[in-house]
Amino acid sequence: MKEADHKLLERKAPVHWKTILVPTDLSERSKQAVKAAAYLAEQCGAKVTLLHVVQMYSGSLETGTAADHFMDLARESLDQIADDIPPGLIGEKLVAFGPQGTFQKIVETADEISSDLIVVATHSYGPITRALLGSLAVSVIRHASCAVLVVQQPPGQ
Numbered sequence: 001m002k003e004a005d006h007k008l009l010e011r012k013a014p015v016h017w018k019t020i021l022v023p024t025d026l027s028e029r030s031k032q033a034v035k036a037a038a039y040l041a042e043q044c045g046a047k048v049t050l051l052h053v054v055q056m057y058s059g060s061l062e063t064g065t066a067a068d069h070f071m072d073l074a075r076e077s078l079d080q081i082a083d084d085i086p087p088g089l090i091g092e093k094l095v096a097f098g099p100q101g102t103f104q105k106i107v108e109t110a111d112e113i114s115s116d117l118i119v120v121a122t123h124s125y126g127p128i129t130r131a132l133l134g135s136l137a138v139s140v141i142r143h144a145s146c147a148v149l150v151v152q153q154p155p156g157q
Contacts, residue, residue: 015044017147019091021115023051023106023140026077031084033121033151038085040119040149047091049113050078053098053105071095103139110144118148 022037024030034050041048052074054067078093092113098105110118122137141148 017044017046017116019115020046020117021049021110022119029121033119036151037119041089049091051094053096053102107143122152
């Protein structure tokens with residue numbers, strides 16, 4: 001390697017992330033993504049915005065007390081998740097109603113809040129389940145207008 005190449009490798013590229021969106025399904029896997037996002041936010045001076053998308057499918061009660069109840073439960077769960085993050089790193093805690101699809105609401109929210117990075121957990125579905133259901137992480141990667149970091153736990157955890 002040339003001397004100039006070594007100097008380029010030694011120099012750290014600045015990270016300009018200011019808003020990190022972490023969609024969570026409230027599972028243990030997604031809590032790992034929240035921890036990763038909090039670590040990154042601490043390193044680069046960013047804020048973490050938590051998002052949970054409440055889905056109610058056709059035929060369910062999409063309005064009224066049922067939807068309000070699910071939204072309230074989601075807010076309480078996000079508050080509990082946020083308790084594990086240093087207060088200075090928390091931006092917003094958002095609960096959205098996403099009848100059109102979770103990945104679409106994630107991408108839409110990222111655009112609305114001008115997110116620089118989305119940190120999303122992936123689930124270890126088998127190939128048949130992934131083919132039938134698709135992958136939320138892959139859909140977010142394909143449609144997001146910002147960087148996406150996928151957090152995957154090692155097998156068996």
